[in-house]
Amino acid sequence: MITLQIDLVQDGFTLRIDQRVDGRVVAIVGPSGSGKTTVLEAIAGLRTPRAGRIAIGDRTLFSSADGIDLPARDRRVGYVPQDALLFPHMSVRRNILYGAAPGNRPPVETVLALLEIEALGDRPVAGLSGGERQRIAVARALMSAPSLLLLDEPLASVDVPLRRRIVPALERVRDELQVPMIYVTHDRAEAAAIADWTLALDAGRVVASGEIDTQ
Amino acid sequence: MRWAPEAVVVFAASSLTNVLDAAARAYERSTGVTLLVNVGASNSQARQIIDGAPADVFCSADEAQMDVVERAGKIAPGTRLVLAFNHLVVVVPKERARRLSAIAELLDPSVRRIAVGDPAAVPVGVYTRQYLERAGLWARIQPRLVPTLNVRAALSAVEAGNADAAFVYATDAPLASRVAVAFEVPADQMPAIVYPAAVATGGRNADGGRRLLAFLEREPGRAIFVSFGFGVPT
Amino acid sequence: MTGAAWQITAFTLAVALVATMLMLPIGVWLAWLLARRRFPGRALVDTLVSLPLVMPPVATGLILLKILGRRGPIGSLLARSGIDIVFTWKAVVIAMMVMGLPLLVRTARTGFEQVSRRYEDIAETLGATPSRVFFTISLPLAFRSIVAGALLAFSRAIGEFGATIMVAGAIPGRTRTLAVAIFTMTEAGDDHQAMVLLAIAVAIGFAAVIFTNRLIRHDHAAN
Numbered sequence: 001m002i003t004l005q006i007d008l009v010q011d012g013f014t015l016r017i018d019q020r021v022d023g024r025v026v027a028i029v030g031p032s033g034s035g036k037t038t039v040l041e042a043i044a045g046l047r048t049p050r051a052g053r054i055a056i057g058d059r060t061l062f063s064s065a066d067g068i069d070l071p072a073r074d075r076r077v078g079y080v081p082q083d084a085l086l087f088p089h090m091s092v093r094r095n096i097l098y099g100a101a102p103g104n105r106p107p108v109e110t111v112l113a114l115l116e117i118e119a120l121g122d123r124p125v126a127g128l129s130g131g132e133r134q135r136i137a138v139a140r141a142l143m144s145a146p147s148l149l150l151l152d153e154p155l156a157s158v159d160v161p162l163r164r165r166i167v168p169a170l171e172r173v174r175d176e177l178q179v180p181m182i183y184v185t186h187d188r189a190e191a192a193a194i195a196d197w198t199l200a201l202d203a204g205r206v207v208a209s210g211e212i213d214t215q
Numbered sequence: 216m217r218w219a220p221e222a223v224v225v226f227a228a229s230s231l232t233n234v235l236d237a238a239a240r241a242y243e244r245s246t247g248v249t250l251l252v253n254v255g256a257s258n259s260q261a262r263q264i265i266d267g268a269p270a271d272v273f274c275s276a277d278e279a280q281m282d283v284v285e286r287a288g289k290i291a292p293g294t295r296l297v298l299a300f301n302h303l304v305v306v307v308p309k310e311r312a313r314r315l316s317a318i319a320e321l322l323d324p325s326v327r328r329i330a331v332g333d334p335a336a337v338p339v340g341v342y343t344r345q346y347l348e349r350a351g352l353w354a355r356i357q358p359r360l361v362p363t364l365n366v367r368a369a370l371s372a373v374e375a376g377n378a379d380a381a382f383v384y385a386t387d388a389p390l391a392s393r394v395a396v397a398f399e400v401p402a403d404q405m406p407a408i409v410y411p412a413a414v415a416t417g418g419r420n421a422d423g424g425r426r427l428l429a430f431l432e433r434e435p436g437r438a439i440f441v442s443f444g445f446g447v448p449t
Numbered sequence: 450m451t452g453a454a455w456q457i458t459a460f461t462l463a464v465a466l467v468a469t470m471l472m473l474p475i476g477v478w479l480a481w482l483l484a485r486r487r488f489p490g491r492a493l494v495d496t497l498v499s500l501p502l503v504m505p506p507v508a509t510g511l512i513l514l515k516i517l518g519r520r521g522p523i524g525s526l527l528a529r530s531g532i533d534i535v536f537t538w539k540a541v542v543i544a545m546m547v548m549g550l551p552l553l554v555r556t557a558r559t560g561f562e563q564v565s566r567r568y569e570d571i572a573e574t575l576g577a578t579p580s581r582v583f584f585t586i587s588l589p590l591a592f593r594s595i596v597a598g599a600l601l602a603f604s605r606a607i608g609e610f611g612a613t614i615m616v617a618g619a620i621p622g623r624t625r626t627l628a629v630a631i632f633t634m635t636e637a638g639d640d641h642q643a644m645v646l647l648a649i650a651v652a653i654g655f656a657a658v659i660f661t662n663r664l665i666r667h668d669h670a671a672n
Contacts, residue, residue, distance in 0.1 A: 044574050072573040073573050073575075073577060087568060087571075089589045099575025141575070258636055258638065327533070333633060336636055364614075364619075375519070376518065376520040377518045378536075
């Protein structure tokens with residue numbers, strides 16, 4: 001159960017949502033500019049709402065009423081941005097291991113196998129395809145043992161033929177690592193394929209919310 | 216319509232700053248002619264005049280720099296004369312005022328830095344070196360010397376407390392309030408400090424220069440020099 | 450090349466190197482602060498750092514002389530412990546640092562500003578402390594700009610004259626840098642020596658430009 005009570009103003013854009021969502025994969029859908037990325041940034045701790053409460057289960061990440069605002073590094077929220085944003089001065093391996101938390105995290109081999117990137121090892125980040133970058137970014141986020149994984153349009157920078165590899169990889173992550181995910185997309189079909197709860201956003205407001213009906 | 220008399224450009228040694236300032240005012244009162252006085256180290260000015268600086272009159276702090284300019288052909292023939300004389304003294308910061316009974320006392324370890332115009336070329340520095348060489352102390356004092364660009368900079372260094380002593384002209388010492396004279400260099404132990412002056416050929420007002428020199432070498436010009444502590448030719 | 454020319458060149462390169470090394474931690478820290486942090490007095494810090502760039506160097510030198518001289522606020526404290534700054538090589542280093550710092554800070558700051566904040570954000574979500582983010586993300590990605598800024602500051606230090614002559618004088622063998630020596634030798638009429646030093650200064654300038662261009666070209670090739 002994720003509590004999202006967010007009142008955030010940024011550059012003339014207002015985001016106001018009040019939702020409790022539940023599911024292994026929660027999709028946030030909406031047209032561009034509707035505030036989807038802003039929600040993710042607020043959850044990750046990269047933007048601060050002026051009021052509200054953000055909690056994962058009973059762990060509060062942000063509460064204006066109680067004066068809680070955990071810094072991003074303490075939130076244990078993995079963030080996979082739209083363009084992967086792999087650190088350009090590090091190899092694939094160093095990228096993946098950057099946030100590797102000691103102890104309570106999935107073994108590297110497991111994560112690499114789930115995402116089918118075992119072969120990429122020590123290669124530099126330059127010259128990789130969009131799909132490879134995306135999967136490496138997911139691996140990097142997973143290695144920090146997050147309690148929630150945020151994915152911002154994971155298929156947007158991937159060529160269509162290669163998209164078919166990523167969705168199963170994410171499904172494997174969902175099933176075998178049991179990490180809840182929030183999946184942002186503008187494509188309803190994409191959302192329906194993987195998610196079991198959907199939030200529809202438009203102009204900073206929620207216009208629909210609920211479990212996915214299998215249609 | 217009356218044309219204002221043209222100004223006279225004077226290049227003069229730093230040590231002449233105050234006396235020429237007074238002389239300029241007196242000259243302007245009596246003739247209406249403005250003096251534009253540019254002061255600096257004489258070696259620096261000599262070089263500038265040779266390179267074409269538009270001086271009408273050059274007042275140097277030693278014969279050597281005047282010779283340099285004369286050899287370069289920049290002096291109007293027959294105009295060279297001796298304006299004044301000076302003496303060398305050692306000054307110290309006022310809070311450490313004392314009298315040295317001998318110049319060798321400058322070798323005391325407490326005297327870490329002695330400011331003086333660059334002994335390689337600035338007249339006051341050249342005079343100082345000649346004196347110390349004759350006294351047989353040059354080699355030992357030289358490591359403590361802080362060369363400055365001109366004599367007034369050496370005076371400032373002592374005034375600010377950044378140097379423990381300085382060689383300056385006797386006429387400079389009274390101008391700084393926070394220094395005291397510690398030693399007067401005996402005139403018979405060094406070459407005479409002479410201020411030659413001449414009309415320079417690079418300026419626009421050679422006649423004005425001649426008239427100024429005439430004023431300075433006769434009364435009331437002489438009296439002004441004497442009032443500032445300079446010696447004058449008899 | 451005479452012994453004096455060697456000594457002057459070696460001395461100048463040595464103090465410029467020391468000044469640049471000392472400048473780097475201060476300059477990089479200030480650059481990062483100005484690029485990334487909002488704090489009260491930020492505009493003032495920015496102005497103070499840029500001041501030596503726009504003021505006449507002799508004016509800066511005079512201010513340093515007043516502060517570091519034996520009667521000055523800092524100089525007097527040090528003098529009591531027997532430490533002299535003005536008219537020593539330490540004053541040369543300080544003059545070079547003061548004049549070079551604005552160049553280092555401005556160049557490094559641009560470098561930090563060009564590092565996308567998003568990289569730093571991602572690193573934060575991966576659990577990195579601010580210090581780790583700085584040393585593993587911001588600094589490496591801004592590295593070329595920092596090196597360029599350091600080169601600029603080093604070249605400035607080599608050529609530094611106005612502030613140096615004010616606060617350190619021109620003591621042969623102790624505080625006479627290349628630029629100062631060219632001046633004093635010309636003043637003394639020693640044109641030959643001045644020309645020798647001039648040639649050295651030009652050679653150093655060439656080397657600095659070639660080295661910097663290599664750095665930029667390597668950068669482009671890597672991209």
